[in-house]
Amino acid sequence: xxxxxxxxxxxxxxxxxxxxxxxxxxxxxxxxxxxxxxxxxxxxxxxxxxxxxxxxxxxxxxxxxxxxxxxxxxxxxxxxxxxxxxxxxxxxxxxxxxxxxxxxxxxxxxxxxxxxxxxxxxxxxxxxxxxxxxxxxxxxxxxxxxxxxxxxxxxxxxxxxxxxxxxxxxxxxxxxxxxxxxxxxxxxxxxxxxxxxxxxxxxxxxxxxxxxxxxxxxxxxxxxxxxxxxxxxxxxxxxxxxxxxxxxxxxxxxxxxxxxxxxxxxxxxxxxxxxxxxxxxxxxxxxxxxxxxxxxxxxxxxxxxxxxxxxxxxxxxxxxxxxxxxxxxxxxxxxxxxxxxxxxxxxxxxxxxxxxxxxxxxxxxxxxxxxxxxxxxxxxxxxxxxxxxxxxxxxxxxxxxxxxxxxxxxxxxxxxxxxxxxxxxxxxxxxxxxxxxxxxxxxxxxxxxxxxxxxxxxxxxxxxxxxxxxxxxxxxxxxxxxxxxxxxxxxxxxxxxxxxxxxxxxxxxxxxxxxxxxxxxxxxxxxxxxxxxxxxxxxxxxxxxxxxxxxxxxxxxxxxxxxxxxxxxxxxxxxxxxxxxxxxxxxxxxxxxxxxxxxxxxxxxxxxxxxxxxxxxxxxxxxxxxxxxxxxxxxxxxxxxxxxxxxxxxxxxxxxxxxxxxxxxxxxxxxxxxxxxxxxxxxxxxxxxxxxxxxxxxxxxxxxxxxxxxxxxxxxxxxxxxxxxxxxxxxxxx
Numbered sequence: 001x002x003x004x005x006x007x008x009x010x011x012x013x014x015x016x017x018x019x020x021x022x023x024x025x026x027x028x029x030x031x032x033x034x035x036x037x038x039x040x041x042x043x044x045x046x047x048x049x050x051x052x053x054x055x056x057x058x059x060x061x062x063x064x065x066x067x068x069x070x071x072x073x074x075x076x077x078x079x080x081x082x083x084x085x086x087x088x089x090x091x092x093x094x095x096x097x098x099x100x101x102x103x104x105x106x107x108x109x110x111x112x113x114x115x116x117x118x119x120x121x122x123x124x125x126x127x128x129x130x131x132x133x134x135x136x137x138x139x140x141x142x143x144x145x146x147x148x149x150x151x152x153x154x155x156x157x158x159x160x161x162x163x164x165x166x167x168x169x170x171x172x173x174x175x176x177x178x179x180x181x182x183x184x185x186x187x188x189x190x191x192x193x194x195x196x197x198x199x200x201x202x203x204x205x206x207x208x209x210x211x212x213x214x215x216x217x218x219x220x221x222x223x224x225x226x227x228x229x230x231x232x233x234x235x236x237x238x239x240x241x242x243x244x245x246x247x248x249x250x251x252x253x254x255x256x257x258x259x260x261x262x263x264x265x266x267x268x269x270x271x272x273x274x275x276x277x278x279x280x281x282x283x284x285x286x287x288x289x290x291x292x293x294x295x296x297x298x299x300x301x302x303x304x305x306x307x308x309x310x311x312x313x314x315x316x317x318x319x320x321x322x323x324x325x326x327x328x329x330x331x332x333x334x335x336x337x338x339x340x341x342x343x344x345x346x347x348x349x350x351x352x353x354x355x356x357x358x359x360x361x362x363x364x365x366x367x368x369x370x371x372x373x374x375x376x377x378x379x380x381x382x383x384x385x386x387x388x389x390x391x392x393x394x395x396x397x398x399x400x401x402x403x404x405x406x407x408x409x410x411x412x413x414x415x416x417x418x419x420x421x422x423x424x425x426x427x428x429x430x431x432x433x434x435x436x437x438x439x440x441x442x443x444x445x446x447x448x449x450x451x452x453x454x455x456x457x458x459x460x461x462x463x464x465x466x467x468x469x470x471x472x473x474x475x476x477x478x479x480x481x482x483x484x485x486x487x488x489x490x491x492x493x494x495x496x497x498x499x500x501x502x503x504x505x506x507x508x509x510x511x512x513x514x515x516x517x518x519x520x521x522x523x524x525x526x527x528x529x530x531x532x533x534x535x536x537x538x539x540x541x542x543x544x545x546x547x548x549x550x551x552x553x554x555x556x557x558x559x560x561x562x563x564x565x566x567x568x569x570x571x572x573x574x575x576x577x578x579x580x581x582x583x584x585x586x587x588x589x590x591x592x593x594x595x596x597x598x599x600x601x602x603x604x605x606x607x608x609x610x611x612x613x614x615x616x617x618x619x620x621x622x623x624x625x626x627x628x629x630x631x632x633x634x635x636x637x638x639x640x641x642x643x644x645x646x647x648x649x650x651x652x653x654x655x656x657x658x659x660x661x662x663x664x665x666x667x668x669x670x671x672x673x674x675x676x677x678x679x680x681x682x683x684x685x686x687x688x689x690x691x692x693x694x695x696x697x698x699x700x701x702x703x704x705x706x707x708x709x710x711x712x713x714x715x716x717x718x719x720x721x722x723x724x725x726x727x728x729x730x731x732x733x734x
Contacts, residue, residue: 369405488527617663
């Protein structure tokens with residue numbers, strides 16, 4: 001054997017049996033040393049090429065073997081299909097499983113072949129002619145992993161560990177091949193600025209191998225929990241979460257990783273416990289993927305895994321619940337959780353004595369309740385009883401979250417009957433007297449929305465709701481104008497009925513309501529004014545309010561610079577002006593009934609909107625039945641105002657108003673009765689001295705209810721509590 005060939009043999013031996021000691025170079029010329037190094041390098045290349053050919057031959061043999069096995073299986077299935085059911089007994093199943101197990105035992109070790117791994121690491125992927133080996137082996141594995149007959153054999157051959165190694169290698173290699181972030185121009189496609197063709201080709205090859213590896217893992221994790229006997233593979237959840245979180249990877253690869261996580265979480269407690277340390281990363285990855293790609297990744301991602309963990313209970317359910325509590329801040333995550341049947345899974349946590357578990361479950365149910373897009377499914381899945389269960393907590397924070405959810409649900413008309421059947425009113429009445437302004441406001445908001453519906457008003461009032469509402473009007477604390485507004489909305493809807501008006505006055509509500517009408521908040525003024533409008537619709541109640549000092553309040557509100565308050569005030573003026581028929585003539589020198597409203601109403605004729613003008617004119621018409629009021633109107637120029645009012649309305653509103661014309665004309669005719677015939681003809685036209693003055697009073701058309709309002713959006717993002725729950729779960733398991 002020549003010297004060079006001897007050196008080749010020695011080098012091959014050292015490759016297969018371990019590193020050899022470096023020979024001493026003493027006494028050897030530089031030329032000899034260089035020639036020796038070249039011979040060794042050439043020998044290594046020959047060895048790689050030889051190993052590559054053997055690897056290719058092994059893969060080719062396995063491909064042929066698999067094709068023959070599948071062909072034989074299809075023929076046996078076709079033959080069995082032609083036999084009668086009683087004779088179609090599969091006697092070859094065990095033999096096929098044995099063959100499949102043997103095949104997997106030959107294929108899976110190829111994933112750990114050093115030459116295959118080096119082909120993945122190399123930028124050109126051309127080690128020893130094995131550049132296609134990773135793709136070929138992974139294709140075979142993907143093909144058999146989706147078949148039940150092969151799956152158990154693949155798992156027994158420890159394919160999961162090999163796949164985790166492949167995932168880690170592909171991920172790390174892709175990260176090194178990527179350009180710096182400032183040179184990346186397109187997510188998910190691997191495109192970038194200023195990269196070589198070799199790098200782009202290498203990234204494409206690695207992406208393909210990564211996709212096939214994740215797809216194989218997704219198939220393998222679909223095994224039934226009963227037949228799952230293999231332990232969780234170290235690093236499996238970590239690698240899958242890292243793939244899900246890497247928004248520069250293709251979205252299809254990340255969706256496959258999410259499916260694998262979902263299947264893993266459904267297997268057993270041991271697997272779920274291994275996933276627990278990665279739950280926080282899982283949630284963050286899910287939200288990052290959602291922000292980058294929209295709903296596609298979220299629909300199949302971590303939420304499914306977390307829901308499975310929550311459904312199975314066990315040591316990781318607490319951590320999964322804390323993770324879900326964070327995810328439901330996302331609109332699509334809320335809808336997906338309901339689709340997955342998550343509401344039913346909250347029953348046990350809401351019965352827990354553990355404060356953290358109870359808090360997270362309550363947060364989830366309250367967050368679902370405030371989303372009006374899913375309120376129908378929320379109700380059908382039994383969410384309202386769970387929300388009421390959470391509302392009965394002694395914690396004011398929990399009560400406010402639950403009341404927030406009830407307020408949003410009550411804004412949906414179709415859910416009102418369901419809420420009433422759930423007997424929410426007694427709880428809301430209790431909350432209406434809460435020391436927490438947040439709890440009180442949401443409860444009052446809910447009562448106001450429920451009271452919009454006529455069929456439930458008396459049922460609501462029977463729960464002593466009106467005394468609780470009046471408590472909000474008595475000595476309201478500073479900064480509670482939102483609660484007072486909602487109390488006024490609720491009461492204004494209830495006092496549409498005569499029984500509830502009588503109950504309100506019987507509990508001494510008149511004076512408290514009138515005091516609150518002079519609030520500094522326009523919002524409160526408008527809401528309380530509507531209460532007074534609906535109370536004063538009945539003349540007897542209006543007279544009681546007049547005795548309590550209502551007319552100066554009305555005069556003050558008529559002068560408001562807020563259009564909506566002015567509108568309510570003119571309706572009040574119309575209703576109170578109807579009381580003039582029951583009044584005795586005032587003593588000489590005393591003001592007539594309603595005199596304090598005359599000047600503010602005349603002022604509205606100069607500047608008010610068309611909607612206000614009509615009601616102001618009718619209120620003045622009613623008040624003009626008293627001669628002192630009529631003379632006061634004439635002395636302050638009412639005739640000139642009324643004569644030009646229709647044309648002013650036309651110019652101001654861009655069109656005619658028949659209501660304003662009718663009201664102003666009727667008032668003008670009434671005022672003209674106090675003039676001489678000549679003056680009357682000059683103002684209202686010929687023949688007017690023979691016209692009859694209008695008889696009776698005009699009530700106007702005040703609304704009798706306040707529409708439902710949606711509560712503001714409910715709970716936001718909960719502070720993460722993953723670590724504490726994950727540790728707790730681990731301790732329980734051990």
